Structures are given as structure tokens and as C-alpha cells.
Amino acid sequence: MTTLLQINASINDDSGQSSQLSNQFVAAFRTRYPAAKIVVRNVAAADPVPHLNAERFGAFITKAEERSAAQHAVVAYSDTLINELKHADVIVLGLPMYNFGVPSQLKAYFDHVARVGATFRYTDKGPVGLLTGKKVYVFAARGGVYAGTPLDTQTSYVRDFLRFLGMDDVEFVYAEGLAISPQSKDEGLSKALAEIARLAA
Numbered sequence: 793m794t795t796l797l798q799i800n801a802s803i804n805d806d807s808g809q810s811s812q813l814s815n816q817f818v819a820a821f822r823t824r825y826p827a828a829k830i831v832v833r834n835v836a837a838a839d840p841v842p843h844l845n846a847e848r849f850g851a852f853i854t855k856a857e858e859r860s861a862a863q864h865a866v867v868a869y870s871d872t873l874i875n876e877l878k879h880a881d882v883i884v885l886g887l888p889m890y891n892f893g894v895p896s897q898l899k900a901y902f903d904h905v906a907r908v909g910a911t912f913r914y915t916d917k918g919p920v921g922l923l924t925g926k927k928v929y930v931f932a933a934r935g936g937v938y939a940g941t942p943l944d945t946q947t948s949y950v951r952d953f954l955r956f957l958g959m960d961d962v963e964f965v966y967a968e969g970l971a972i973s974p975q976s977k978d979e980g981l982s983k984a985l986a987e988i989a990r991l992a993a
Contacts, residue, residue: 794828796821797880801898802888802933805837809933809970813984814886817929817965820992821882831876836897841873843896844903852907870904874911882927883959885950889934892945902953911957921958928954928962929991931984935971939964965991 798818802808806815818830835841842848851863852870859867888895905911912921930950938944947964954962967984969976
């Protein structure tokens with residue numbers, strides 16, 4: 793059975809444009825694959841991922857037999873996020889742009905799933921990602937128009953991070969110009985929805 797993991801990163805929950813786009817795609821995917829298992833992880837609104845601090849990072853690098861109860865809880869939470877990724881065949885990411893970057897909660901999520909020995913390993917030839925064989929769709933919503941410009945720091949960062957974990961089959965769908973004018977918003981969303989229809993077909 794195919795498993796799809798939907799990760800929404802909008803602080804506006806399902807009312808965020810990126811969440812709405814990813815929801816549209818997941819709905820189409822569910823129609824095409826009714827037997828698929830859908831797992832939803834909201835990393836910013838409904839269940840925000842804690843930001844990494846020295847205490848949480850310390851739990852990751854402490855040997856299992858030496859961890860305190862609090863450290864075991866931190867690692868168990870990270871393991872839950874990692875297991876969702878491991879068991880997913882398809883990953884859908886709803887990605888808003890905040891101040892030219894990814895939401896800080898999504899960065900916190902990345903910090904909790906990038907763990908040596910669990911999602912990547914180091915070798916003599918460099919790091920090797922362990923989460924291979926997955927298809928990733930990223931639905932990026934932006935107020936301005938940034939794709940293909942030096943101000944689009946999201947695309948390269950997200951691609952590089954996913955590749956680091958072994959996921960190199962990544963497709964971006966952009967909805968841009970959403971804050972410029974009503975016409976620009978309509979055009980940006982229409983273009984993105986057309987892409988979703990194409991992907992769903």
C-alpha cells in the first residue's frame with residue numbers, strides 16, 4: 793500500500809495558501825489512489841515542532857543507555873518524525889515563504905529528522921542519505937515573484953536538504969505574486985492549480 797506523508801508548514805494552518813495547494817494535491821491523489829494511506833503532519837500550527845536548543849541536541853548525541861527520561865522523550869519524538877518519513881513513498885510539502893526563507897518551524901522539523909545513523913551516515917566519500925526511493929512534491933506559495941532569482945533561497949535550500957537525506961526526486965510547484973494584486977494572486981493560484989491538475993492526471 794502506498795503511503796503519502798503530507799507536511800504543512802504554514803502558521804495559518806489550513807487557511808494558508810501553501811496548505812490549500814498541498815491539500816488540493818492530496819485530495820486528487822486520494823481520488824486516484826483510494827487505498828493509499830495518508831499521514832498528515834502540521835509542523836507549524838496544529839502541532840509545532842520545538843526549535844532545537846542545546847538540551848534537545850544533547851539528547852541526540854547522548855548514548856541511549858545514558859539518556860535521562862527527558863532525553864528519551866526528545867529522541868522518541870524525533871524518532872516518530874523520522875519513522876513517518878521512512879515509511880512514506882510520497883511526500884507532499886506545503887511551503888510558505890516568510891521573509892525570504894522557510895518557516896522557522898520547518899527548519900526545526902529538519903533539525904529533528906537530520907540525525908546521523910538514522911537518516912544519513914558519513915562515509916570516506918562524504919555523507920550518504922538513507923531515505924531513498926521517495927517522490928517529493930513541494931507546493932511553494934509566495935507573496936512576491938522569486939522563482940529563478942537570487943532571492944529564491946528556498947528552492948536550493950530545500951532541494952539540498954532533501955538530497956542530503958537521500959531524496960533527490962523533488963518537484964516544485966510555485967504559486968507566486970499572491971500579495972501583489974488580486975489579479976496577480978488569481979494568476980498565481982491558477983497556474984499552480986493547473987500544475988496540480990497535470991500532476992494528478
